[in-house]
Every structure is written in C-alpha cells, then in structure tokens.
Amino acid sequence: MIPSLAATSNGNGAEPPPVEASRLAENVMFFARTLRAAGLPIGPGRVIDALRAIEAVGIGTREDLYWTLHAVFVNRRDQQPLYDQAFHIFWRNPQLLEKMLQTMLPSIAVPRDEPEKGEEMLRRLAEALAGRQIERPGEEPEEKVEFDAAMTFSARELLQGMDFEKMSNAEMDEARRMIAAMRLPIMQLPTRRFFPDRHGRRVDIRATLRASLRGGGTILLQYKRKRRRHPPLVVLCDISGSMSRYSRMMLHFMHAITNDRDRVHCFLFGTRLNNITRALRQRDVDVALAKVAAKVEDWSGGTRIGGCIAEFNAVWSRRVLGQGAVVLLITDGLDREGAHGLADEMERLHKSCRRLIWLNPLLRFEGYEPKAQGAQAILPHVDDFRPVHNLESIAELGAVLSRQPQRRLEAAGSYAELMAGRGGD
Amino acid sequence: MTSNIAKTAKDRATTAGKPLPQNVDETLALLKSGDYVADRSLATALFLALKLGRPLFLEGEAGVGKTEIAKVLSNTLGRRLLRLQCYEGLDIASAAYEWNYSRQMIEIRLAEAAGAANRDALASDIYAERFLIKRPLLQALEEQAGGAPVLLIDELDRTDEPFEAYLLEILADYQITIPELGTIKSAVPPIVVVTSNRTREIHDALKRRCFYYWVDYPSAERELEILKVKAPEVGPALAREVVAFVQRLRQQDLFKLPGVAETIDWAEALIQLDKVALDPQGIDDTLGVLLKYQDDIAKIKGSEAAHLLQQVKAELAAAPR
Secondary structure, X not given: OOHHHHOOOOOOOXXXXXXXXXXXXXXXXXXXXXXXXXXXXXXXXXXXXXXXXXXXXXXXXXXXXXXXXXXXXXXXXXXXXXXXXXXXXXXXXXXXXXXXXXXXXXXXXXXXXXXXXXXXXXHHHHHHHHOXXXXXXXXXXXXXXXXXXXXXXXXXXXXXXXXXXXXXXXXXXXXXHHHHHOXXXXXXXEXXXXXXXOOOOEEOHHHHHHHHHHOOOOOOOOEEEEEEEOOOEEXXXXXXXXXXXXXXXXXXXXXXHHHHOOOEEEEEEOOOEEEOHHHHOOOOHHHHHHHHHHHOOOOOOOOOHHHHHXXXXXXXXXXXXXXXXXXXXXXXXXXXXXXXXXXXXHHHHHHOOOEEEEEEHHHHOOOOOOOOHHHHHHHHHOOEEEEOOOHHHHHHHHHHHHOOOOOOOOHHHHHHHXXXXXXXX | OHHHHHHHHHHHHHHOOOOOOOOHHHHHHHHHHOOXXXXXXXXXXXXXXXXXXOOEEEEEOOOOOHHHHHHHHHHHHOOXXXXXEOOOOOXXXXXXXXXXXXXXXXXXXXXXXXXXXXXXXXXXXXXXXXXXXXOHHHHOOOOOOOOOOEEEEEXXXXXXXXXXXXXXXXXXXXXXXXXXXXXXXXXXXXXXXXXEOOOOXXXXXXXXXXXXXXXXXXXHHHHHHHHHHHOOOOOHXXXXXXXXXXXXXOOOOOOOOOOHHHHHHHHHHHHHOOOOOOOHHHHHHXXXXXXXXXXXXXXXXXXXXXXXXXXXXXXXXXXXX
C-alpha cells in the first residue's frame, strides 16, 4: 500500500480530499522527475497527463497505479525495466528518496533474472536519485552545480583535444554524451525515387493531372526532383588487446551512428568476426552494450586481421556491401599472424565497396610510421586514412565522410599530407 | 526452342486450371513432371505455401534453381506466370499500376470542348479503370482463365526498403490500394514466389508473412539426377565425373562456388568439345564456365585441378557401378 495514498484509497475512485490530492500530485511530479533524471523523455505535459490518468482510473490498488503511470510514462520497450525499478523504489516509500540523498549509496536488491541489465539500469537510476536534490515546498533548495553547466567552453575545447586514453571517468561520460549528440553526415547520393519539388527539372504527371482537375481543366505543370540519400555504412572495429583502450569509446560511437540512421552494419573482430548490428539497435546504450558484451567472447585477445577480413569477404560482404556501402575499418594494424594473406583480402574488400576509410588511433603519435606488416598490407588498399583517438578526430571524420571523395586516393599521399598537416597533439 | 514453346502451349491447353497438389508426394511428382528435381524439404515448403495460400520465400546463392521453381509451377499447373524483376529504385508505377496520362489529358480536353463543367463527374471519369495501366503486381490480383496466376518477385534484395514496405500489404492480404480508385482485392490469391540472392537482408516483417526456404547446393545424387534430366545428351560416365568434380570444387575455399546452372553449362560445354571423359587440359580450358572470379580460376587451374581430378577418378573407380 502506498503510504501517501492510504487515506484516499476507497477503491471506487471517488474524489480524494484536496490535501491528499495535492500530496499525490506532488509525488507523481517527483516520480516523473526521477524518471526524467534517469533518462526517460518525460516533459511537464506528461505529468499532467499522468494526473488526469490517475483521476480517470481512480486510486485503487498499487498495481492499478503502476499500470496507469506505465501507460503514460513508458513508450518504448527498453524503458520498461528502468520504470519498473524506479516505481518499486519510489512508491515503496517516497521518503526513501530523501534518505538516499543523504547516503548517496542506495542498497537495493536487484532483480535476479537480469543481473547485467539490472545493475546497469540501477546505476543510472541511483545516479538519478542521488544526483537530484528534490525540492519539497517549504525547504530551501540546495545549490547543486550541474556538470553540464560547469563545463565551460574552454573545458570543452580541452576535452575535444584530449586523448581517450587519458580521460577520467567523468570526462569519458561527457565525451560519450558528445559522441551520442554528434551527427555524422555522409555524402548523399541520388536515388531513382522522386519527391515533389517546385524547382525540380522533371514534370510529375500524376500530380499535374490532379492539379488540373482541381483547377477545372487548365493544365498546371507540377515538378519533381530526385530524392537523395546516404549510402549504407559498414563499420569493422578491432577489439583486440592493443585496441582495448579505445574499444568502449568506439562502441559508443557505433551505437550513436546505428541509432542515427538506417542501413548501418557493425562488426567487431579480434580472433573472430562478430556481427553486432542487432544488439546495437537497442536504443538504450547500456542495454545495447550489455548485449554486445554477452555476444562477443574475444575481448582484448589477439588479432587475426587477415582471417577476420577473409571471413567478412566470404560470409558478409555480398550481404551488406550490396548497395554501394562506405566501409570504416577501425584498427591499429597490429596483426598477430604477421599479416598473412591480409593484402589480398584488403584488395577484395576495397574493390567491393564504394569507399574504404581506415581509422587508426595510433596515428596520433609523432613519428608513427605504419611499419607493422599489417599496416603495410592495409595501406595500399584504402581510400582514406585518419586518426581516431579523440573527439576532434571523430568530428573530422564527419567532415571527411560528407565530402565527395576522389575514388582510389593514393593513401600514401594522404598519409604524407596528414603528417605534414599535424601539429603536436 | 520453338518446339519447347509449342510443347508448353500444348501442355497449357491440357492442364489449364490443374488442381493444386494435395500432399507432399504429389508436390514432388508435380515438380518432377516439370523436369525439376527437388528435395523433399523443398517440396514440403512449397506444398505448405500452396495449401495455406502464403508466399514462398526462396533464398540462396545464384544459380541453384530458385527462379526455375516459379517457372515450373506455372507450366505444370497451367497458370499464367507474372514476373517482376526487381532492381534498385523500382517503384509502384512500374511494379503495380500507372495511370495512362496522355489519354487522361485528351479526356479532359474533350470534356472541356463539350462544355462539361462538372468537375466531380470529370474526376470520376478520368480515374476510371480504363485509364489504368496494370503492371505485374496488379495483374496478379485479377481473375485469370486458368486459375490464379503464379507471381514471381525475382531478386527482391535488389530493391530498396520502401518498396519492400509497399509489398507488405500485397503479400499479407493480396490487395492493392489505389488512392483514386479504392482497394482492389483478389478473389483467388495468386501463388507467390519471392526469391533473393541475399545481397542484403530482407526485413523480418516481410519474411514473417512467407514460408522461408534456403535453397542449398544439391547433393551428388540429386545433382546427377538433375544433369540427367536437364542435359540428357551427356553420357552417364561423363555426367558422374562432372558431378563428382563440381562437388569437390564446392568443398574448396572459393569466393563463388559453382551453382547447378554452372554444372549444366559445363557438361554441355564439354559435349560441344566432344569430350567423353574429363582430362586436366580439358578442365583448364573450360574452367571459365564453372568459376566466374579470376582469383578462383587462378587457385584451381593447373595442378589443383589435376589433383582434384585424380581424386575423382579414384573415387569413381572404387565406387560400385
């Protein structure tokens, strides 16, 4: 039974006394704020909806309240576990929140059935509960400096140039947020579909006829134009030991682009090749990464770049490179097997995609020469060659992708250009 | 070729409106009568699709006989075959229907000249069925003389997602909605066969409406049978060698394995070159019929081919005739 509702639960949905009603409204509002802080998109309009819904359903059992609020606050399946936990914590005892704020370390039993997901969710929920000062009427709101507000422009600048390797946890979080907010433009290609456009070059006869019927027989020409869309994107990311510092960040990057557009396919490779596209389609980043972690078994092991690219060519290339895809290959080119057979496989990969871009985190080191055999084998077969070790380089990548490329760019030339244009970072 | 057409036309006349098979054995027999040697698993999937009126979704490598199934169905059942060859950017105008704009324009002008100023009447006139140009998808929903037609949607993976989404309504309810006319629904659902080479993954929502079957490379026995039916002029000894060689080739690490179509082509090519048995030189000269990638040919040509041939000869010598 919910304490604050105990007095009003008469079971038939009669009007509760105004004092209690206001108490309920307050609690619902706090509950909504808690959910919002935990990452659910809930605006003030939803809170009003929730109150109306409770009024319509009437205040009956706890279960009724649960599903009433569920109907209003949850609109995606992956929000459900978070809502579930928040509800049980919050409505068990709304005063609990205040206690939590004091202790900052909630100790709540995690549901046994989904430990990974539960813990991750709970951490976020705990952050939401702990990181918010709940304003009760009559109390002075305590000043809490928001992290975002504290990030001044210069701090952001600093973060942009900072290597992923050297970031603290808080900085990592901020970087992840920035990656998630980033849009990766890719050059648009004309398709064979049309959309109405007054300045188009072609006559849209079907629309013209309809217009002329409306106009009573005078034929008014309507025009259309070719629709443009970006080509599919395939990401091949190395998760071997030498890349381990970057792989989590790269996963966040992949999650962001997968949820930003359609036709993105992501693969991880170390000793084996894994297709993680479906796991990344989860909108919630924590759930998605937990799924990926469960699927992939060779984190931070050795690398068989040649073998994995060969597997990709044999099994996946026809299935995901069919419509002129752009390929991002994220690896440092350090191969355990001495790059055996890598050159041939790279050549095949290069010839079966629209554009192949190699992203290499090691490029940030002054004087890094791609001397490793793996790198030597990859270099002749890429159209572009980029560092990817901090936010700035990922943002630059966006610029590169949106530019119409010269196909078969001499990678060596672009490498020299890159070396010449790079200051000390 | 002409005799073939005449034959099918005659078959049509005799089998027009032939009833659908009632069990898996009958389905197998039906395919066999159309010179298609099928696995029992394929016949089962096909029988279910026919019985329950669902589309059959065939996925597999190029050249394993996916399209052939639809052709054989239309021939043996005496139904009309409507083929929709997919390509990127295929739209409703070329797949389902289009209005005959020029005739409509003339109609408007005539109405004006006659002084008919009733706009609504004109609109309903112009969007009448006689101005509709029907494309394969719409034709498939129409009454046909010999029974419901066979609709072959070939290589669906070449289209883009919007077209796939458009197909959902057609494959689920066998109806097409034309904004100006309303919904056209078929009295008898067509027999639908969808094929895909898997150059991209088809969406789950579409697969859910179909019976799925992965058409694999045939076993040695079945391939031999296919060769007997499709290339009867190939002698039994050569046929056995050809099949054994191709089967071994499929175990190699190649980029594109030869399909059944390649086996038949190769056997016919060898006949044209007056071969009665395989020899290394002959294989090297005709390898381009089997393998379509330079890397694959370079890998097999010469010593590898000779080595495989040795194995084949040894295997056939050991096998009871």
